[in-house]
Amino acid sequence: xxxxxxxVVLHAHLPFVRHPEHKDFLEERWLFEAISETxxxxxxxxxxxxxxxxxxxxxxxxxxxxxxxxxxxxxxxRYISHLFKLIDLTEKEIHRTKNQPEFNVxxxxxxxxxxxxxxxxxxxxxxxxxxxxxxxxxxGKLEIIACAATHGYLPILSNSPEAVNAQITIGVQTYKKYxxxxxxxxxxxxxxxxxxxxxxxxxxxxxYFITESHGLLFANPxxxxxxxxxxxxxxxxxxxxxxxxxxxxxWSSSDGYPGDMCYRDFYRDIGYDLDYEYIKDHISSDxxxxxxxxxxxxxxxxxxxxxxxxxxxxxxxxxxxxxxxxTNREKQILSFSKIMDRAPIIVCPYDAELFGHWWYExxxxxxxxxxxxxxxxxxxxxxxxxxxxxxxxxxxxxVPCASSWGYNGYNxxxxxxxxxxxxxxxxxxxERMTELANENRTAEGLKREALNQAARELLLxxxxxxxxxxxxxxxxxxxxxxxxxxxxRFLKLYHxxxxxxxxxEWLKDTRHKDNIFxxxxxxxYSNM
Amino acid sequence: MNDxxxxxxxxxxxxxxxxxxxxxxxDPHCIFAYWEISGSExxxxxxxxxxxxxxxxxxxxxxxxxxxxxSFLVFIDQLANNWYINVDDINCLYEVEYGRSIxxxxxxxxxxxxxxxxxxxxxxxxxxxxxxxxxxxxRDLYSYESNKIYEMYNMESYYRNLGISSMEFTVSSKFxxxxxxxxxxxxxxx
Numbered sequence: 001x002x003x004x005x006x007x008v009v010l011h012a013h014l015p016f017v018r019h020p021e022h023k024d025f026l027e028e029r030w031l032f033e034a035i036s037e038t039x040x041x042x043x044x045x046x047x048x049x050x051x052x053x054x055x056x057x058x059x060x061x062x063x064x065x066x067x068x069x070x071x072x073x074x075x076x077x078r079y080i081s082h083l084f085k086l087i088d089l090t091e092k093e094i095h096r097t098k099n100q101p102e103f104n105v106x107x108x109x110x111x112x113x114x115x116x117x118x119x120x121x122x123x124x125x126x127x128x129x130x131x132x133x134x135x136x137x138x139x140g141k142l143e144i145i146a147c148a149a150t151h152g153y154l155p156i157l158s159n160s161p162e163a164v165n166a167q168i169t170i171g172v173q174t175y176k177k178y179x180x181x182x183x184x185x186x187x188x189x190x191x192x193x194x195x196x197x198x199x200x201x202x203x204x205x206x207x208y209f210i211t212e213s214h215g216l217l218f219a220n221p222x223x224x225x226x227x228x229x230x231x232x233x234x235x236x237x238x239x240x241x242x243x244x245x246x247x248x249x250x251w252s253s254s255d256g257y258p259g260d261m262c263y264r265d266f267y268r269d270i271g272y273d274l275d276y277e278y279i280k281d282h283i284s285s286d287x288x289x290x291x292x293x294x295x296x297x298x299x300x301x302x303x304x305x306x307x308x309x310x311x312x313x314x315x316x317x318x319x320x321x322x323x324x325x326x327t328n329r330e331k332q333i334l335s336f337s338k339i340m341d342r343a344p345i346i347v348c349p350y351d352a353e354l355f356g357h358w359w360y361e362x363x364x365x366x367x368x369x370x371x372x373x374x375x376x377x378x379x380x381x382x383x384x385x386x387x388x389x390x391x392x393x394x395x396x397x398x399v400p401c402a403s404s405w406g407y408n409g410y411n412x413x414x415x416x417x418x419x420x421x422x423x424x425x426x427x428x429x430x431e432r433m434t435e436l437a438n439e440n441r442t443a444e445g446l447k448r449e450a451l452n453q454a455a456r457e458l459l460l461x462x463x464x465x466x467x468x469x470x471x472x473x474x475x476x477x478x479x480x481x482x483x484x485x486x487x488x489r490f491l492k493l494y495h496x497x498x499x500x501x502x503x504x505e506w507l508k509d510t511r512h513k514d515n516i517f518x519x520x521x522x523x524x525y526s527n528m
Numbered sequence: 529m530n531d532x533x534x535x536x537x538x539x540x541x542x543x544x545x546x547x548x549x550x551x552x553x554x555d556p557h558c559i560f561a562y563w564e565i566s567g568s569e570x571x572x573x574x575x576x577x578x579x580x581x582x583x584x585x586x587x588x589x590x591x592x593x594x595x596x597x598x599s600f601l602v603f604i605d606q607l608a609n610n611w612y613i614n615v616d617d618i619n620c621l622y623e624v625e626y627g628r629s630i631x632x633x634x635x636x637x638x639x640x641x642x643x644x645x646x647x648x649x650x651x652x653x654x655x656x657x658x659x660x661x662x663x664x665x666x667r668d669l670y671s672y673e674s675n676k677i678y679e680m681y682n683m684e685s686y687y688r689n690l691g692i693s694s695m696e697f698t699v700s701s702k703f704x705x706x707x708x709x710x711x712x713x714x715x716x717x718x
Binding site (some may be wrong): 156159207213217218219220222224225226229232236238244251335336339389391394395396397401402403408409410411412415417420421423425426427428481484486487488489491492 | 648663
């Protein structure tokens, strides 16, 4: 009998970036890098554990834009081309570094890795890695949860109940399409919670969600067990709170594991380091230097004089960090199990892309941690959130505090002087989409297509990623352009539909570009 | 950067030709307001109160805390179409009127906003404690004597030992800035 439980929650998300109008598009690399560095390593980690008969549990969200991109034939084809280019580059690198053994061994490591990615992606998964995650859910190791349609930041969209409802309903519909069952839980984008979202969660059959720590700690009435047990809201929906200590151990810049000096340095990349003539065919087609994914140095310290990366040393450190993580969770559980009338749960949510992309050794850390918990741990086990609810159904009734996991804990990241211009257009767009849906209850043919495309454009404009990128000051132009383009396309469609003057060619072209949610029904926005 | 300067970029409308003020509660002590005042609304004001009053007055926001029945004025720039309003009270219902003012005591409202509630930033003082089976929500409710259960399961000492007071819980999120609170900080360093 375990004294408590640990729930690892991975949130996998990328915004919808697909540009068929260009032969080569820089931002599509976000997906390719995430497939190679995070999604394939995670699948390999989970499958190795299964082969070794290690019992483990992970709760994981795969957002609708990510699911759509991962199953898109154009992007799948482009990912394979991307891999071929990387294999070509690593072969050049093996030759170039033949007299530098410390780098040559790494060039060979990357060559092997990219060839392995190709074998897994193209040959083993038949280009569809979503199926690999689905299989892991089907055998009970993963519990995949839903997310809002385009990762819209719900607290700021909540001026329009129709906009929130469309985000959640289409998110749930997309989940059912890919996984064949209804989702039990949802990842609220950016952990953005406001009580207003609950009615839509309830109407869509969602049973639980995750909030930032203070979403639970400041709930009303005061939760007896802090974040160590979920609460049930007055709408009957269960809310789990993020554990503070385990977050800090992974996220903190000063104390967090990923900042260890022996881990691979994210920023030093041959795309920046090598001679331009040599590397030019492997960087941006417009000549800008970018990351290639081939990195030869360890973090070393706050210095530009980096030491060569040693994977063996780094992976040994990942095992030590896994042991440290387990020890600290065990301490928490032993301490709280004494004073609680139920087994405490420690909820540890992270961005999935942290593992492998930023923290290269992250998947190995997960693998080592899961293996050690299975073989050595007597005090606690791994659990999914749904499993915990089933074994501990009696919960305190309380209303979480409006919150997010962004800086300062509320809406500031997505609403500040850099990005506040977005919201008057998003709110107006939602109002106009509802107006269109109410006025066109039974549209058919071209008008129906235009109405559905208007809904797609509005949803794409609502992605929280654009406001976030604008705030962080990197790739700002792209994010601002995406926001303006989707709002602009929506407004053109609005006027064309109102004037009964739909531009068929333009609509066809726009639908070809923004082809997310092919089964969308614009009537989701109707409030009549 | 591909396509950034593409001529296909759509210009956003400067206005939607309406009169409207919208509030968003940004955090416990800040409300964001944006508005649009149509030309006809301005004409309506002049017709009703005269051009002299229009010239003498300045735009202002009357911020009303409906939970505490209090209000204050914020004088705003003539050309502003949004404002960040600092407020004192958490967990309170707010409404804002946009209008014209000559002094602190003389305000003519033109439009009224939606309501917003400022979020909390402290541990709730309510210790009314009920438990239920979430699967049969509302059917069986187990009540506990207030305070007793909180004394029995004293979790607050744990959070104190972590070195954080309730006011600082939210600051835990700042750590995410270092490693990218969403995937984008990770991808965005190029």
